[in-house]
Amino acid sequence: MASQTPPNISLKIEFSGGLELLFSNQRSHKISIPSEVPKDNNTRLSPPDGSTKPADISYLVYYLRDHLLQERGELFEEDGTVRPGILVLVNDTDWELEGEGDYVLKDGDEIVFISTLHGG
């Protein structure tokens, strides 16, 4: 590796479409997470022991569920990913074009979660 990875990365997180209700009714959040995280997505071990991976969206989903979410986690996370019906954008691009949960987060990334499940 050419340059040393910073220990933490800063992210801008946004919730909308009703999801913000699960996150203190606040749409925009700034967070900082480790750039290297446990492979099993355990967000409570710090510093990580065992094998690690670069922080990706799969880890972020667990992180948000464990540290930012205030209520009804089952409406956000399901089977290791976001609940079906939640759209995810990485810097305004559909995460389905970015590898979904495998997308490796970079410092300054903006990740948007939009629920489509609320009434029309």
Add this chain to the structure above:
Amino acid sequence: MPPKPCALCLKSRAMIKRPKTGQQICRDCFYYVFETEVHNTITEAKLFKPGDKVAIGASGGKDSTVLAYVMKTLNERYQYGLELFLLSIDEGITGYRDDSLETVKRNQQQYDMPLKILSYDELYGWTMDAIVSRIGRKNNCTFCGVFRRQALDRGAAMLNVDHIVTGHNADDIAETVLMNIMRGDIARLGRCTSICTEGEDTIRRSKPFKYAYEKEIVMYAYFKKLDYFSTECIYSPDAYRGHARAFLKDLEAARPSAIIDIIHSGEAFEVKEEIKATQKVQQTCQRCGYMSSNTLCKACTLLEGLERGMANAGITDRGTKQLLQVQQSEVTAPENLRTIPFFNKPFAASGSVDSPIIIESTS
């Protein structure tokens, strides 16, 4: 990961994967294909003719907000010659509908369309808040659904429009197909996929987003930064629909074309003539003149049940029977029972104007 080029223009960077086709396209091409598909749906089904007055059923939510925007765009781009209105129903749910109506009022200004708001209170003498405080949360969705359907027609009649369009999308319709199959509701299964419904006594009602995926509607609203409101109704959502919805979203995750496939299956169902013959014939309600499958329509039955403190009337067979017994035991109905004003569809032969159009003022 290197940015992928758009599959359509081959120039800009792809930003969305279309659930219907799997195509990866850029923002501008996405706007173009989304709008063009809705235009094709409208023209293929011959939904409108020039000069039509069309009310957009507007809740302030994502679907109807995007519908209002796209209808305005297409009306200008393809010169449909439509006169567009926003029509909102105020169910009287504090902390929910009052907030979403604020969104509709902003839409009125943003899209420069006249807005009519009709409230349950005005039409039925009951807000949903009052209904829930009387009957509790069980079955309140039945009241709300029955009352809303009629309120939309009556609001449209007040606006004297030819046509109501609603924001029902492909996901909604696929859900309804699944629900009607699970409930064994043959009559509704037969008609729930039609893009346009029109009875003799009702105003044409159609769904230009019939083939539009919810994902694309939400992405469209997000990219265009459209102003919409999203909060779950405080009186517990329709639980049965919730199950169908969660199931459909799981299907979509496994195979995105599932939604459109279910709609196509629904369209292919044909109810046999001899089965149709066993179904109740449509008539008009003796009391309020709205279409009904009984002498008294569902809304009138529900309202009378509320007024008499027999809230199960129109909900359970037993409740309805009890109401009938009470009605039969009386020589004349009590005078203090509130009823729904008589329904006159627009362009009635008399041509009389019985309800002046009141347009909410832009403030």
